[in-house]
Structure formats: C-alpha cells, structure tokens
Amino acid sequence: MEPQVLGWMPRAGLLLLPLLLCFGPETAGSINPAMLRKIVDHVHNNGGVNKQYAFAATLPHATCNNPQDVATYLPIRQLADMRNKIRPFGALYNPPSGNIVAARPREVITPSGKYTEHSEWRLLSGSNSLVAQLTARTYGRNSCLIFFTFNSPCSTKCLREAGRSNIVGMTSAAFSPINNNFKAFVFQKIFDYDLKPVVTRQALLDAWHRLRDVPLLRCDNGCQDCASTDTRNHPCLVGKI
Secondary structure (H helix, E strand, O other), X not given: OOOOOEOOOOHHHHHOOOOOOOOOOOOOOOOOHHHHHHHHHHHHHHHOOOOOOEEEEEEEHHHHHOHHHHHHHOOHHHHHHXXXXXXXXXXXXXXXXXXXXXXOOEEEEEOOEEEEEOHHHHXXXXXXXXXXXXXXXXXXXXXXXXXXXXXOOOOOOOOOOOOOOOOHHHHXXXXXXXXXXXXXXXXXXOOXXXXXXXXXXXXXXXXXXXXXXXXXXXXXXXXXXXXXOOOOOOHHHOOOO
16 A cells, blocks of 8 residues: 655645646656546445535545555445435535545525535635645645546536636636646536537537646546547537537
8 A cells, every 4th residue: 555645745735736636657748547437437436426516535646547446545435425425415525534525516595695506616615625625634745636526517607707606716726837647627427508509519618628727537438538629529528419
C-alpha cells in the first residue's frame, strides 16, 4: 500500500487544488481514460444513485495509475453507507475520515423565492468547501483526486457566465496552475434541459468549454475527452439532438 503523505502542502495551497487527478505518464497533457473509468465505475456502482449527485475522492498516485486496489481506499462498505446517506434530495456525505465526499442538490428558500443549489456548487463553493475539507485531511505528495458529477454542468446555471451559481471561476482558480496530467472533471450524462433542441449542440459545447482550465471528460460506458470543437461527431455529445 502506498502511504499518503499528509501536511506536504500548506493549507492555502490545498484550497487552491481541490480537483487534482493523476493518471501517470502516457503522453504530455493526457490522462488514462481506461483507469478513470474503473475508478468512476467502482464508486458509482457501489455508492452512487441514478440521479444527480457529485463526489470527490482522493487516491494515491499508484491507484490512479492502476486501480486494482481502489477498494482499499474506497471500501465497498463505506460506499454503501454513502449511497444510503445521499438517497434523499438535499443530502450531504462528509464523514470525519475517509477518502470521499458527496452531495445531492438541495432547495433553498429565501424571502424572495426559492432556487435549487446544484451538487457541484455544494462541493466546490466556499473557502471551507467539502472538497477543501477532504483535501485538507487526505491530500499529500502522493495523492490524486477525482471530481465527478452524474449530469454535466448545466449551461443555464453552473456555466452561465453571469449566473449566481456559476462554477467556472472556482474551478479555474483550482485548476489553472496544474498540469493536465493531474486534473479532470468528469460527468456521466448530459443534463436533461441541455438535451432539448432549444440548447444547440454548439451552444452546449461552448458552455462546457468555458471550463477552459479543466479537462472535461464524459464517462458513460467508457471515458471520452470533451476537448474537441467538432459538434458533428463529438464523443461527449452522444444523445444530444
């Protein structure tokens, strides 16, 4: 088992590195989609729900390169507990120890109305976000971290340039200093509204690419890089009209 070295980086640095992912040396600026798929499948199949949620999980470099021991760091029993905790709408999973945190969306009621706080936002927002708490207690020299969201970041809220719940700035602040070999933002399915004809393929791709400092991948029966600008045969747009 490869030890995770704690305290290697100052806390301020940890808060700037919430989405760090290592898949080892293939080609410059690339990750290994086959290894990513195994890790995401392990978490989703054992701890996920078939509705919107997001998780962040830390792992050693060696496990990111070859996830045959992924259950050592993300035990099936813990993932089963996570699944039970995040079944209700609005739930959070933030245990005092362990290598994973997760969130469901929640409804927020204010004097002027109500809105839905998306799960990506719930994991990433604030100086003491769930991802920041996770990295503070588990991130070290030999660590990597995977960020996953069941549905793609929505074009009308999460990626809306002037939106209140825009996650572009917080992900850019976290990702921009990091080499592509060490970071990834993963989704499984396209958000329901973004499947509608009112959102064109080009508009959706443009919205996704606002996460310009974040390698975006779609992992649904395999993992595909979403960096291409070709809307006609884009692997991440499968199912989009």
